[in-house]
Amino acid sequence: MHVRAGASHHTNKYDEDLIQLAKIASISSLPEHNTDIQRAAEWLFTRLKDAELEDVQILQTKGQPAVYGQWLHATGAPTVLIYGHYDVQPVDPLDLWTSPPFEPTVSRTGKGQEYFRGRGVSDDKGGLLQPVHAVEAYLKGRKALPVNVKFLIEGQEEIGSPNLAELLVEHKELLAADMALSADGGQISEKQAGIVLGLRGGVAFEVEAQTVGQDLHSGLKGGSVQNPVHALAQFVADLHAPNGSVAVDGFYEGVREITAEDRADAAAFPFDEAAEMESLGALGPHGEEGFSTLERRWLRPTLEVVGIYGGFSGVGIKTIVPAKATAKISCRLVPDQDPDHVMSALRRHVETHAPPQTRLKFLPLPFRAHPYIMPRHTVANRAAAKVLKEVLEGLFGAVKFYRDGGSIPALALFKEHLNLYMTCFSFGLPDDNIHSPNERFRVSMYDKGREAWIRMLQEIANQAAKPSASS
Structure with a gap:
């Protein structure tokens, strides 16, 4: 031509x-x-x-x-x-x-x-x-x-x-x-x-944990007030069940069952799991039990913490109990999940699962896709x-x-x-x-x-x- x-x-x-x-x-x-x-x-x-x-x-x-x-x-x-x-x-x-x-x-x-x-x-x-x-x-x-x-x-x-x-x-x-x-x-x-x-589609949000009005001296106040980094870590850890599924009520509503054709496509895909894990520097595959790596990536929804911060992160040490800590969280969605419904479920979870002596704030982020x-x-x-x-x-x-x-x-x-x-x-x-x-x-x-x-x-x-x- x-x-x-x-x-x-x-x-x-x-x-x-x-x-x-x-x-x-x-x-x-x-x-x-x-x-x-x-x-x-x-x-x-x-x-x-x-x-x-x-x-x-x-x-x-x-x-x-x-x-x-x-x-x-x-x-x-x-x-x-x-x-x-x-x-x-x-x-x-x-x-x-x-x-x-x-x-x-x-x-x-x-x-x-x-x-x-x-x-x-x-x-x-x-x-x-x-x-x-x-x-x-x-x-x-x-x-x-x-x-x-x-x-x-x-x-x-x-x-x-x-x-x-x-x-x-x-x-x-x-x-x-x-x-x-x-x-x-x-x-x-x-x-x-x-x-x-x-x-997959997706939604994202921040969750902010606050426990006190300002940073406090960790020697004078530590051990007597809730630490927001500890509280946020607890909250984040509880977002998944021991089997790797997302522990948020309503999160899986609408998720399609995996079909035989879906599994055949995954089986036919040229994928060397062991070689990929080695190339990624990963110790091995990880995720929701009962599904293969490709099924987890293609056909199942996920919730991932993509950033977490709070307190002092500079060189050396600053002995404080910080006032706030924040996590950024991204979810990937599969047919037929609805992003609005998922965000509502996540908001309810944040509002009803605050650790002791902790105020959690739910902040939607602009990433949203069906x-x-x-x-x-x-x-x-x-x-x-x-x-x-x-x-x-x-x-x-x-x-x-x-x-x-x-x-x-x-x-x-x-x-x-x-x-x-x-x-x-x-x-x-x-x-x-x-x-x-x-x-x-x-x-x-x-x-x-x-x-x-x-x-x-x-x-x-x-x-x-x-x-x-x-x-």
Whole structure:
């Protein structure tokens, strides 16, 4: 296909795109980076116009803006809505980075494994650029696309997409499409392709424990008043039963039973538990009794303490009984749990399970996502399976259908508000260190992903033309 050949001549330009976009510190969770968020949106606005997309615009929200562009001249062909996000995670702890997170680099020496390095290169700036480059290759090569295309690139995914639902409702007609693809996500490995059929949803909250009005001298008052760190530790420990289940009344309401097909997908997934535990530095698997590791990750809800602090944490010792202590807690949810119901159950638990002489305060956090599940045999999934087998070779077996433990709020929101199932068509890898120091993106996957997107747009047209096609 001459479109792919043409795209291969612009590798340096594509590399520079990712370097330039990843230089922008578009951290959505930190208000001091609001200017950077705006810069990233403006950069993408210009880049979509340069790719010859039309009606390019910045869509304002109550939070961070989204960027939109379209090309709608493929008469009789389906319309594909492509989703991605340009915001990134914070970079702390900074001292663990081997190079500055917003001074991205790329190695293309041809000598062994090569990477882009920097915050956001994999999640999701490298991912969102691949379909932009693919569309540009068509429009500057053939002057046409095999399908109609719309882009929606948001700036708040990393904080749970709190304003995306309102944006989808407000621009429902503009965003109307036959199917949706996500440029956010990843592959099982470079040689094993996979298609995600479901992701977990999530909610998050803080619980603050207070026992006294101010920090107290631990010699004069210690042992005679409740210590909030001790109390909070007790409360957190009691959030799980001895069998590893979550000990919150109502938490499991709506959870689907695991089906034989679910278990077959888990059994077919290429997973070496012992090797993974060793690579993670873990002493062994741990979790809810009665379920395998993959079942725990894909098909069961979880509650995790993601941060806990209180008292003095500097160098040396400060002999106090602190006044307050706080824990940040994240829950992952599965079909058919309702985030609002789960948050209500968690609030009730906090309000009714305070340790002695302790005031607990429940503080909701803005992370909220519905769980997502989709059918196997959509037009986009069939097209993705064919293309991924061609591009990633499938050396370890056929393309796998599987569930994933993470959350992409847009998937469930697109289904709820646009009535579109979204296929994840993305090329990050499990060892890309996303959300962690030293994030990276394999150069080979950046190149393969671009080729896959070029093939994917044509294959969707092919699949949609078949008599039995349905999105």
